[in-house]
Amino acid sequence: MKTIITFGTFDVFHIGHLRILERARLLGEQLVVGVSSDSLNIKKKGRAPIYSQDDRMGIVSGLKCVDAVFLEESLEKKAQYIRRFSADILVMGDDWAGKFDGFASLCEVIYFPRTPSISTTSIIEVAKRYK
Known part of the structure; x- marks a missing residue:
């Protein structure tokens, strides 16, 4: 079975x-x-x-494409998380391109293009204007 792992904040899910x-x-x-x-x-x-x-984990775990969710407590533990879940592929958004290449000895690393014109930060900024 091929296991994929990814990480994120997933705040203001979009x-x-x-x-x-x-x-x-x-x-x-x-x-x-x-x-x-x-x-x-x-x-x-x-x-x-x-x-x-807890809310963000609940949102992500409720998605049919997600099989398991865990709490990422430290950026320095990414290798441990990859090993713990025996991940074959690490997927990240291309805004992180190159930053995770060091994990290529543990698993394949793939960067996906982000969805154009959408970001959590921009959504939060727009929402602040309408307070």
């Missing part, structure tokens, strides 16, 4: 999130998703997510 997860699932028989913890998100992006880690 069609771009869904598309990358659906495309990732097509590469194998099992898709495992690491959802960034609230504290990791603050460390990465300098702000708390809109939705809690």
